[in-house]
Amino acid sequence: xxxxxxxxxxxxxxxxxxxxxxxxxxxxxxxxxxxxxxxxxxxxxxxxxxxxxxxxxxxxxxxxxxxxxxxxxxxxxxxxxxxxxxxxxxxxxxxxxxxxxxxxxxxxxxxxxxxxxxxxxxxxxxxxxxxxxxxxxxxxxxxxx
Amino acid sequence: xxxxxxxxxxxxxxxxxxxxxxxxxxxxxxxxxxxxxxxxxxxxxxxxxxxxxxxxxxxxxxxxxxxxxxxxxxxxxxxxxxxxxxxxxxxxxxxxxxxxxxxxxxxxxxxxxxxxxxxxxxxxxxxxxxxxxxxxxxxxxxxxx
Amino acid sequence: xxxxxxxxxxxxxxxxxxxxxxxxxxxxxxxxxxxxxxxxxxxxxxxxxxxxxxxxxxxxxxxxxxxxxxxxxxxxxxxxxxxxxxxxxxxxxxxxxxxxxxxxxxxxxxxxxxxxxxxxxxxxxxxxxxxxxxxxxxxxxxxxx
Amino acid sequence: xxxxxxxxxxxxxxxxxxxxxxxxxxxxxxxxxxxxxxxxxxxxxxxxxxxxxxxxxxxxxxxxxxxxxxxxxxxxxxxxxxxxxxxxxxxxxxxxxxxxxxxxxxxxxxxxxxxxxxxxxxxxxxxxxxxxxxxxxxxxxxxxx
Numbered sequence: 259x260x261x262x263x264x265x266x267x268x269x270x271x272x273x274x275x276x277x278x279x280x281x282x283x284x285x286x287x288x289x290x291x292x293x294x295x296x297x298x299x300x301x302x303x304x305x306x307x308x309x310x311x312x313x314x315x316x317x318x319x320x321x322x323x324x325x326x327x328x329x330x331x332x333x334x335x336x337x338x339x340x341x342x343x344x345x346x347x348x349x350x351x352x353x354x355x356x357x358x359x360x361x362x363x364x365x366x367x368x369x370x371x372x373x374x375x376x377x378x379x380x381x382x383x384x385x386x387x388x389x390x391x392x393x394x395x396x397x398x399x400x401x402x403x
Numbered sequence: 404x405x406x407x408x409x410x411x412x413x414x415x416x417x418x419x420x421x422x423x424x425x426x427x428x429x430x431x432x433x434x435x436x437x438x439x440x441x442x443x444x445x446x447x448x449x450x451x452x453x454x455x456x457x458x459x460x461x462x463x464x465x466x467x468x469x470x471x472x473x474x475x476x477x478x479x480x481x482x483x484x485x486x487x488x489x490x491x492x493x494x495x496x497x498x499x500x501x502x503x504x505x506x507x508x509x510x511x512x513x514x515x516x517x518x519x520x521x522x523x524x525x526x527x528x529x530x531x532x533x534x535x536x537x538x539x540x541x542x543x544x545x546x547x548x
Numbered sequence: 549x550x551x552x553x554x555x556x557x558x559x560x561x562x563x564x565x566x567x568x569x570x571x572x573x574x575x576x577x578x579x580x581x582x583x584x585x586x587x588x589x590x591x592x593x594x595x596x597x598x599x600x601x602x603x604x605x606x607x608x609x610x611x612x613x614x615x616x617x618x619x620x621x622x623x624x625x626x627x628x629x630x631x632x633x634x635x636x637x638x639x640x641x642x643x644x645x646x647x648x649x650x651x652x653x654x655x656x657x658x659x660x661x662x663x664x665x666x667x668x669x670x671x672x673x674x675x676x677x678x679x680x681x682x683x684x685x686x687x688x689x690x691x692x693x
Numbered sequence: 694x695x696x697x698x699x700x701x702x703x704x705x706x707x708x709x710x711x712x713x714x715x716x717x718x719x720x721x722x723x724x725x726x727x728x729x730x731x732x733x734x735x736x737x738x739x740x741x742x743x744x745x746x747x748x749x750x751x752x753x754x755x756x757x758x759x760x761x762x763x764x765x766x767x768x769x770x771x772x773x774x775x776x777x778x779x780x781x782x783x784x785x786x787x788x789x790x791x792x793x794x795x796x797x798x799x800x801x802x803x804x805x806x807x808x809x810x811x812x813x814x815x816x817x818x819x820x821x822x823x824x825x826x827x828x829x830x831x832x833x834x835x836x837x838x
Contacts, residue, residue, distance in 0.1 A: 259704060259805065262697040267451050269694060296731035299458045302447035306412050306550060310587050310615035313444045315639050331632055338629040352638035370694065380632030404559060404660065407552040414549060441586035451695065455732050455760035460784050476777055483774040497783035515549065525777030 264294045265363065265371035269394060270301035273363065273373050276393020278305060280386045286378040288386055289316040294371050297325035305377075312376035318353050319360025319374030319383075327369045331358035331384060359383030363391055365398075409439045410508065410516035414539060415446035418508065418518050421538020423450060425531045431523040433531055434461040439516050442470035450522075457521035463498050464505025464519030464528075472514045476503035476529060504528030508536055510543075554584045555653065555661035559684060560591035563653065563663050566683020568595060570676045576668040578676055579606040584661050587615035595667075602666035608643050609650030609664030609673075617659045621648035621674060649673025653681055655688075699729045700798065700806035704829060705736035708798065708808050711828020713740060715821045721813040723821055724751040729806050732760035740812075747811035753788050754795025754809030754818075762804045766793035766819060794818030798826055800833075 265273075270292040281288040287307030292300045299317060319330050326333070333356040336343040347356040358380030363371045373390045375383040410418075415437040426433040432452030437445045444462060464475050471478070478501040481488040492501040503525030508516045518535045520528040555563075560582040571578040577597030582590045589607060609620050616623070623646040626633040637646040648670030653661045663680045665673040700708075705727040716723040722742030727735045734752060754765050761768070768791040771778040782791040793815030798806045808825045810818040 259800070260699040260701045262699050264695040264697050266695045267448065270448075294731070296729070296733055298449075298455050298731055299447060300449050302444060303412065303415075304443075304445050309617060310443050311612065311640065311644055312616075315636070315644075318639060334632055334634060335630070337635060344629075347635035348638045351641045353641075355639065356635035357639070358632035365694070384632075404655070405554040405556045407554050409550040409552050411550045439586070441584070441588055443586055454762060456757065456785065456789055457761075460781070460789075463784060479777050479779060480775070482780060489774075492780035493783045496786045498786075500784065501780035502784070503777035510549070529777075 262295060263365065263368060263370050265292065265300060267300065269371070272394040272397050273390040274301055274303050277373060277375055277386045277390030278303060279393070280389035281305060281375070281378070284378075284382060284386075286382055288375045288377045288383070289313050290386075290390070291316040291320040291374045292371060293317075293320040293324045295324055295369050297321040297372070300371065309377045315355065315357065315376040316359070316374045318355040319357065319376060320372045321353060321374070322355045323360035323362045323374060324369060324372035326354070327362055329362065330355050330360035330374070331380065334358055359387060361387045361391060363394065407440060408510065408513055408515050410437065410445060412445065414516070417539040417542050418535040419446055419448050422518060422520060422531045422535030423448060424538070425534035426450060426520070426523070429523075429527060429531075431527055433520045433522045433528070434458050435531075435535070436461040436465040436519045437516060438462075438465040438469045440469055440514050442466040442517070445516065454522045460500065460502065460521040461504070461519045463500040464502065464521060465517045466498060466519070467500045468505035468507045468519060469514060469517035471499070472507055474507065475500050475505035475519070476525065479503055504532060506532045506536060508539065552585060553655065553658060553660050555582065555590055557590065559661070562684040562687050563680040564591055564593050567663060567665060567676045567680030568593060569683070570679035571595060571665070571668070574668075574672060574676075576672055578665045578667045578673070579603050580680070581606040581610040581664045582661060583607075583610040583614045585614055585659050587611040587662070590661065599667045605645065605647065605666040606649070606664045608645040609647065609666060610662045611643060611664070612645045613650035613652045613664060614659060614662035616644070617652055619652065620645050620650035620664070621670065624648055649677055651677045651681060653684065697730060698800065698803055698805050700727065700735055702735065704806070707829040707832050708825040709736055709738050712808060712810055712821045712825030713738060714828070715824035716740060716810070716813070719813075719817060719821075721817055723810045723812045723818070724748050725821075725825070726751040726755040726809045727806060728752075728755040728759045730759055730804050732756040732807070735806065744812045750790065750792065750811035751794070751809045753790040754792060754811060755807045756788060756809070757790045758795035758797045758809060759804060759807035761789070762797055764797065765790050765795035765809070766815065769793055794822060796822045796826060798829065
């Protein structure tokens with residue numbers, strides 16, 4: 259038997275809140291998705307003004323980052339024609355996302371979930387995803403110390 | 404041109420909170436989805452213990468209630484073999500849900516969004532969905548009076 | 549609550565008529581789709597001779613332009629290998645279209661819907677989509693002045 | 694954070710072996726799928742003679758039993774026209790299976806995975822699934838005592 263550590267709903271809210279605060283600060287309303295370590299959705303928020311296409315894209319980014327334990331922008335860099343990874347972006351009917359903006363969430367070196375954002379540029383999406391993770395980790399540290 | 408009234412993110416949170424409180428009270432962790440009036444997802448929460456299958460089912464219930472402007476249990480009652488509505492449950496690749504637990508959210512007689520729940524019995528899902536709507540309407544009244 | 553402005557059926561017909569007239573003029577029968585601001589179909593016409601594959605492609609272009617609030621050819625320009633946006637063309641099971649020919653329809657700076665065309669070259673599709681928008685805006689101005 | 698207990702590969706093999714032995718004994722070659730507690734596939738075997746359609750059906754049964762924490766035949770009994778659960782069989786594009794033959798695997802009262810079989814009658818599928826669980830639990834007991 260395996261023992262797995264997984265984000266709970268309170269963790270998911272911290273991730274959402276941190277990401278939404280950064281998105282608010284840069285003036286880009288986002289779709290924000292948080293999944294557990296298996297890629298299944300825990301929480302989602304479409305900020306007022308977030309794009310409808312981003313509802314699915316944000317979830318797919320988070321799914322990919324959790325389920326493949328890899329940031330989607332890392333797949334993006336490898337997913338170029340001629341590279342053997344190329345084509346991975348059509349896997350799972352396109353649900354495997356190679357668009358920047360999905361980051362795995364690690365605690366003590368283990369992937370416990372992921373966060374995915376969409377509606378800005380991929381770089382904005384990545385920055386806000388990282389802000390979510392930073393907020394989550396800071397709050398956890400504050401609680402534990 | 405048409406003018407449409409739609410739930411915003413603050414409204415969606417009221418709906419989530421009211422539904423989650425009832426689910427907590429009856430001891431059945433739920434998946435809760437809120438969509439806008441077009442059926443597009445605004446907010447989602449999988450309470451700790453909510454079922455993985457319910458992630459999609461809750462969203463599909465809310466989508467159906469908003470997009471068809473009808474409670475999913477009303478479709479359920481009509482969707483019996485021999486009735487001309489029968490078969491509607493396979494429409495949209497099964498995304499059109501006839502399982503009880505999806506309710507449209509009305510403000511001044513107009514559908515402005517919907518809420519869908521899944522993980523309990525359909526009756527529990529319906530009750531928690533209604534609790535979400537009640538909480539939303541009460542809070543709105545308190546703000547406006 | 550949010551207030552949203554959306555194309556109505558009369559608007560959709562203006563868009564169709566303007567696009568079809570241009571398609572007729574250049575001798576390329578088209579599939580033409582008009583969606584509301586959420587990406588849901590309002591009107592569709594397959595001109596005599598329009599391609600069967602274009603039935604879906606035109607709808608996906610209009611869906612994308614509305615739901616992402618961006619012309620599909622803008623996605624096309626960014627969706628190149630090595631760019632962080634690459635891979636967006638397979639999102640939503642490929643429904644997110646990066647093929648030129650989908651344009652958002654803006655009124656007073658707000659996306660109120662979109663138009664998508666398919667059957668010609670992407671440049672022809674774009675030109676006819678723009679002709680639809682021009683016709684719509686001209687007719688609206690005449691009515692309002 | 695949540696801590697989750699999940700079948701490992703050795704567990705999955707015990708489940709497969711027990712189910713296959715029973716299928717062999719009754720002379721019905723089966724497709725056998727084992728998933729983790731989130732419904733993701735851990736192991737699969739198509740015995741010589743197993744049906745091609747059953748490749749997917751067995752996986753869907755195991756997915757459903759794990760992700761909904763319920764035997765698929767229990768859904769079957771509730772999924773009758775006029776009952777509020779009716780329609781659940783088309784959810785998730787039909788991936789939510791209500792055909793008998795999917796059983797959750799419980800250890801100390803917690804769902805740690807599931808097993809799904811297909812190719813025989815549903816009753817044969819259920820019997821072989823149970824044989825897989827029995828074999829798994831017996832072997833675990835022997836190891837632990």
